[in-house]
Amino acid sequence: MGNIIDTIGNTPLVEITQFHTNPKVRIFAKMEGNNPAGSVKDRAALNMIRSAMERGDITKDSKLIEATSGNTGIALAMIAGIYGLNLELVMPASSTRERTLTMEAYGAKVTLLESMEICRDYAEEKAEKEGYFILNQFANPDNYEAHIKTTGPEIWRDTDGKITHFVSAMGTTGTIMGNSIYLKEKNAAIQIVGCQPTPESSIPGIRRWPEAYLPKIFDPSRVDRVIDISQQEATEFARELVKREGVFAGMSTGGAFAGALKIANEIEAGLIVFIACDRGDRYLSSDLFG
Numbered sequence: 001m002g003n004i005i006d007t008i009g010n011t012p013l014v015e016i017t018q019f020h021t022n023p024k025v026r027i028f029a030k031m032e033g034n035n036p037a038g039s040v041k042d043r044a045a046l047n048m049i050r051s052a053m054e055r056g057d058i059t060k061d062s063k064l065i066e067a068t069s070g071n072t073g074i075a076l077a078m079i080a081g082i083y084g085l086n087l088e089l090v091m092p093a094s095s096t097r098e099r100t101l102t103m104e105a106y107g108a109k110v111t112l113l114e115s116m117e118i119c120r121d122y123a124e125e126k127a128e129k130e131g132y133f134i135l136n137q138f139a140n141p142d143n144y145e146a147h148i149k150t151t152g153p154e155i156w157r158d159t160d161g162k163i164t165h166f167v168s169a170m171g172t173t174g175t176i177m178g179n180s181i182y183l184k185e186k187n188a189a190i191q192i193v194g195c196q197p198t199p200e201s202s203i204p205g206i207r208r209w210p211e212a213y214l215p216k217i218f219d220p221s222r223v224d225r226v227i228d229i230s231q232q233e234a235t236e237f238a239r240e241l242v243k244r245e246g247v248f249a250g251m252s253t254g255g256a257f258a259g260a261l262k263i264a265n266e267i268e269a270g271l272i273v274f275i276a277c278d279r280g281d282r283y284l285s286s287d288l289f290g
Helices: 041-055 071-083 097-105 116-129 141-158 174-186 231-245 251-264
Strands: 013-016 025-031 063-067 086-092 109-113 165-169 191-197 225-229 270-276
Touching: 013 141, 013 231, 025 141, 025 251, 041 071, 041 141, 063 071, 063 116, 071 086, 071 097, 086 097, 086 116, 097 109, 109 116, 141 174, 165 174, 165 251, 174 191, 191 251, 225 251, 231 251, 251 270
Parallel strands: 025 270, 063 086, 086 109, 165 191, 165 270, 191 225
Antiparallel strands: 013 025
């Protein structure tokens, strides 16, 4: 038996059966909300902190800072607390109250600013001028390497190597980059599909980054297709997933599922896996399920 960190990963793969009728196409949700801090970001957070400690980049005396839209921050707060590390998280003020309270419950300091771009600039400035160590999920290879080590192998194993399409929302892009690297090495024919918001949409956890803020870990050559998802689609499918399948997750999961369903309606046969990023209970104070 181990501690809570040992429960990160090996999340279930759940078949989605109520939304399409072609028996030759199967859709599975990778249930990342089953991680202990409630999202796929547990994997990257653990790998970023643990790897930095192993390299000697940080010690118990280090002050950490990170800009986050929510899920990475919650995961970092949990893991930093376990390792006894000092952590400040910088988050858009529009984030749900549940997220802020969860980070604080784990022991992190939370600073709320106007936008994600401003949060990133603030964290980078504090790292440069005040001696903070920035994990920088947007440029840190430890982010996507977590998925080469864990998520990709789990999906390959649990589908018996039959996966034909991998679908993920794109935020930091660590999830899609790492899974692409691993799955393409196993079978280059697997299609890697990213989901991003339409220009006018706002979907927590999915971003359409301005060029200046595009994550440095993102390599567009590793994504075969990008699907634009509207805020309305992401909302409706998040609501329908919990009502019809019992999959209680956030809007970014609704967006990823919308992309998976579009593919399912285009192909004659295949096995599609999409990332169900987190749990729906951290959005209850918003109007997502209202």
